[in-house]
Amino acid sequence: MADPMRIRAQAAGDKVTVRVLMAHEMETGQRKDAAGKLIPAWYIQQVHAKLNGKDVLSAQWGPAVAKNPFLQFMIKGAKAGDKVSVSWVDNRGDTRVDEAVVT
Amino acid sequence: MKQQHPLLFAAVALIVSIAGCAAPAPAIDYDAATQQMMKSSFRDQGIATVDRLQQDEADAACSKAQGAPLPEAQRVAIEAANMKTVRMPSDGQFLGDWKVGEQLAQNGRGMTWTDASTATSSNGGNCYNCHQISKAEISYGTIGPSLYQYGKLRGVTDPASPAARPIVEYTWAKLWNAKATNACSDMPRFGHNKLLDEAQLKNLMALLLDPKSPVNQ
Amino acid sequence: MARILWAGAAAVIAASSAVVWAQQKSSAEGIAEYRAMLADGNPAELFEAKGEALWKTRRGPKSASLEACDLGKGPGVVKGAFVELPRYFADTGRVQDLESRLLTCSETLQGISAAETAATPFGRGEQANMDALVAYISAASGGMKFNLPQGNPEERKMFELGKRAFFYRAGSHGFACASCHGDASKRIRLQDLPDLTKNPGNGIGFAAWPAYRVSSGELWGMQRRLNDCYRQQRFPYPGYGSDVTIALGVYMGVNAKGAESVAPSIKR
Amino acid sequence: MHTRRHALSASAKLALLLLGAGVLPAAAQAQAAGFNQAAFDAKSLADVMKALGASAPAASGDVTVSAPDIAENGAVVPVGASSLLPGVKRLLVLVEKNPSALSAIFEVSEMVDANFSTRVKMGQSSDVYAVAMMNDGRVLYAKKEVKVTLGGCGG
Numbered sequence: 031m032a033d034p035m036r037i038r039a040q041a042a043g044d045k046v047t048v049r050v051l052m053a054h055e056m057e058t059g060q061r062k063d064a065a066g067k068l069i070p071a072w073y074i075q076q077v078h079a080k081l082n083g084k085d086v087l088s089a090q091w092g093p094a095v096a097k098n099p100f101l102q103f104m105i106k107g108a109k110a111g112d113k114v115s116v117s118w119v120d121n122r123g124d125t126r127v128d129e130a131v132v133t
Numbered sequence: 134m135k136q137q138h139p140l141l142f143a144a145v146a147l148i149v150s151i152a153g154c155a156a157p158a159p160a161i162d163y164d165a166a167t168q169q170m171m172k173s174s175f176r177d178q179g180i181a182t183v184d185r186l187q188q189d190e191a192d193a194a195c196s197k198a199q200g201a202p203l204p205e206a207q208r209v210a211i212e213a214a215n216m217k218t219v220r221m222p223s224d225g226q227f228l229g230d231w232k233v234g235e236q237l238a239q240n241g242r243g244m245t246w247t248d249a250s251t252a253t254s255s256n257g258g259n260c261y262n263c264h265q266i267s268k269a270e271i272s273y274g275t276i277g278p279s280l281y282q283y284g285k286l287r288g289v290t291d292p293a294s295p296a297a298r299p300i301v302e303y304t305w306a307k308l309w310n311a312k313a314t315n316a317c318s319d320m321p322r323f324g325h326n327k328l329l330d331e332a333q334l335k336n337l338m339a340l341l342l343d344p345k346s347p348v349n350q
Numbered sequence: 351m352a353r354i355l356w357a358g359a360a361a362v363i364a365a366s367s368a369v370v371w372a373q374q375k376s377s378a379e380g381i382a383e384y385r386a387m388l389a390d391g392n393p394a395e396l397f398e399a400k401g402e403a404l405w406k407t408r409r410g411p412k413s414a415s416l417e418a419c420d421l422g423k424g425p426g427v428v429k430g431a432f433v434e435l436p437r438y439f440a441d442t443g444r445v446q447d448l449e450s451r452l453l454t455c456s457e458t459l460q461g462i463s464a465a466e467t468a469a470t471p472f473g474r475g476e477q478a479n480m481d482a483l484v485a486y487i488s489a490a491s492g493g494m495k496f497n498l499p500q501g502n503p504e505e506r507k508m509f510e511l512g513k514r515a516f517f518y519r520a521g522s523h524g525f526a527c528a529s530c531h532g533d534a535s536k537r538i539r540l541q542d543l544p545d546l547t548k549n550p551g552n553g554i555g556f557a558a559w560p561a562y563r564v565s566s567g568e569l570w571g572m573q574r575r576l577n578d579c580y581r582q583q584r585f586p587y588p589g590y591g592s593d594v595t596i597a598l599g600v601y602m603g604v605n606a607k608g609a610e611s612v613a614p615s616i617k618r
Numbered sequence: 619m620h621t622r623r624h625a626l627s628a629s630a631k632l633a634l635l636l637l638g639a640g641v642l643p644a645a646a647q648a649q650a651a652g653f654n655q656a657a658f659d660a661k662s663l664a665d666v667m668k669a670l671g672a673s674a675p676a677a678s679g680d681v682t683v684s685a686p687d688i689a690e691n692g693a694v695v696p697v698g699a700s701s702l703l704p705g706v707k708r709l710l711v712l713v714e715k716n717p718s719a720l721s722a723i724f725e726v727s728e729m730v731d732a733n734f735s736t737r738v739k740m741g742q743s744s745d746v747y748a749v750a751m752m753n754d755g756r757v758l759y760a761k762k763e764v765k766v767t768l769g770g771c772g773g
Contacts, residue, residue: 035396036395051391055567058739060717075653076652085729086727087724087727089722089724090653090722094713094716094718094721094739095721095737095739097567098393099736099737100391100736102734102736106728106729161507163511164514166511170597174588174589174592175580175594176589178586181584185521185584195519196518198517199513199514199517200547239768241768241771244523245582261768262539271377271765272767274537276529276538319529321524321525326523328523380688380765381688381690383686383688384695385690388696388737539767539768539769540769541769564691567694582771618769
């Protein structure tokens with residue numbers, strides 16, 4: 031199973047800045063290994079974020095997003111104590127969900 | 134301030150050193166211990182074999198100096214010995230194609246344990262790692278001097294002319310064996326250590342000295 | 351004659367360097383901007399979290415955690431240990447760096463073979479765990495100043511050997527560590543090269559590793575950093591935890607005395 | 619909305635087709651439906667727009683792309699896309715000279731700002747685009763050149 035994400039959600043005024051680091055290879059499918067064989071593509075295709083269980087963001091990513099991806103976004107009308115959850119699904123169907131409390 | 138006699142210090146030092154000799158821990162020969170450590174710490178991997186740890190006279194002397202200048206006589210002797218290794222081009226032609234030279238200058242590959250072959254064709258010149266060369270390349274190192282306008286600044290308008298001959302030969306020697314003119318140079322000895330062949334060196338020569346090369350614009 | 355020509359050439363070069371200075375400065379600013387944008391959100395954090403979990407997880411044939419490991423400040427003390435390594439350990443009779451000490455702890459406490467881990471390729475199996483552990487342990491000393499002990503004769507001996515290894519020129523290119531790291535304010539391509547013969551400053555050089563390597567997307571400890579240095583130096587292959595790597599760690603670490611550690615940092 | 623639904627169903631059909639041909643692993647079936655493969659396979663900016671059913675984009679000062687002038691390494695280049703305009707439906711990040719131009723699509727909801735940062739790979743120096751697809755069908759962009767340098771020892 032994939033390693034956990036690191037999610038930081040910090041409130042300032044009525045906005046919450048969310049910073050997420052995800053552990054993922056984001057393999058493009060265009061690189062070759064030492065033996066000259068193509069390494070198959072393996073990358074996160076979809077990302078979803080929720081605030082207290084309600085959808086706030088969805089994104090689609092291609093293999094050009096860098097390895098161990100970073101994502102930053104801003105949620106409106108959120109406050110300390112709220113729960114932010116982030117999930118991803120990759121092209122192999124692997125998935126991961128993590129949650130953080132807004133500080 | 135009380136003045137102390139230097140002899141007193143000498144005497145104290147002598148006593149201390151005698152006491153040191155009498156102590157059970159003998160003085161360590163760090164140079165020998167270093168050689169032993171290098172030998173035990175490294176192993177062969179691919180083309181990078183442990184015989185590479187053997188030093189020639191220049192590498193041994195400059196290592197020992199730890200960045201300090203060599204004694205004059207030693208420096209002169211090392212430079213003379215290295216100058217003798219320089220082979221001028223067999224056909225008397227010094228310049229090749231600067232475009233190929235530029236690619237070679239950009240290429241930092243070759244001779245590591247992840248490289249497949251020690252053939253000169255698989256090696257780059259590593260030049261931009263240490264030198265500014267063409268102005269278009271902003272990613273250049275500063276370990277060596279800037280080579281931008283190398284030929285122009287030296288007044289080379291026709292590299293084949295007799296007037297340009299001293300600069301042309303000096304540059305060839307520098308590329309072939311940098312220790313021929315600077316005993317403890319950090320620059321690889323491209324010709325001497327068979328890193329680049331004659332044709333490759335000519336292309337680098339053209340990059341530096343051809344008036345049409347972007348280096349001399 | 352060559353020498354005279356060279357002296358003349360040097361003078362012309364000095365004059366031309368002023369011309370290129372403006373361009374150099376803007377490149378440096380661009381790189382600084384790039385690094386600042388990356389600093390917020392260093393993927394090394396992913397490795398730290400994994401390392402902390404590994405430290406506390408019962409693993410290996412003996413089903414034990416590493417929490418009883420003595421990193422030099424007593425069993426289980428993680429904070430402050432990193433900035434005093436490498437140091438002498440009486441139980442092994444050796445000067446050890448963080449990675450070689452972890453090999454010892456992992457073998458004695460967990461029953462995981464040190465030799466097997468040392469022989470594992472970087473980034474795989476137990477070596478991947480090492481990456482995470484060094485991230486976690488170094489992070490626990492974040493902001494602390496390097497202060498390697500030199501009280502033991504073995505520690506002083508390793509400093510002397512490390513110094514000689516640092517200046518040891520060999521290989522097809524005749525490079526030593528000092529070829530790139532023996533002077534201040536030099537660059538390779540656009541990367542600043544720290545002068546490792548002295549303290550290059552807070553969070554620079556020895557005080558910046560372990561680090562997340564952007565180029566490979568991996569976390570490198572000092573062992574892996576030195577391994578790749580020697581590869582680029584065109585040397586043969588240094589053993590994992592070999593004396594030369596530890597001696598260099600002592601030399602660079604003692605030179606960095608007083609420098610604040612920012613490990614794990616983020617690097618090109 | 620119409621164009622989006624159209625694109626989704628097309629990619630879903632393609633996924634089924636590939637699945638039938640044994641190209642896609644079964645696990646990929648579930649998420650293929652919400653992923654616009656055609657847009658991410660498109661080589662050029664124009665082809666990406668076509669795959670998304672969008673009109674030709676116009677340069678706009680109301681869209682911001684943030685990226686460094688120089689990237690020390692093309693493997694990780696920080697890029698941000700944002701707009702303060704009301705009615706932004708989607709924000710895209712594109713790298714013109716990458717093998718496939720599109721890097722990311724962010725769906726803007728009323729709960730988030732039209733302001734996202736991520737990091738992309740760049741094979742070479744290139745223009746990087748932030749594209750805002752508006753609710754009224756307009757497509758606006760900002761671009762910035764990022765120089766990707768060779769770094770380190772290069773070996």
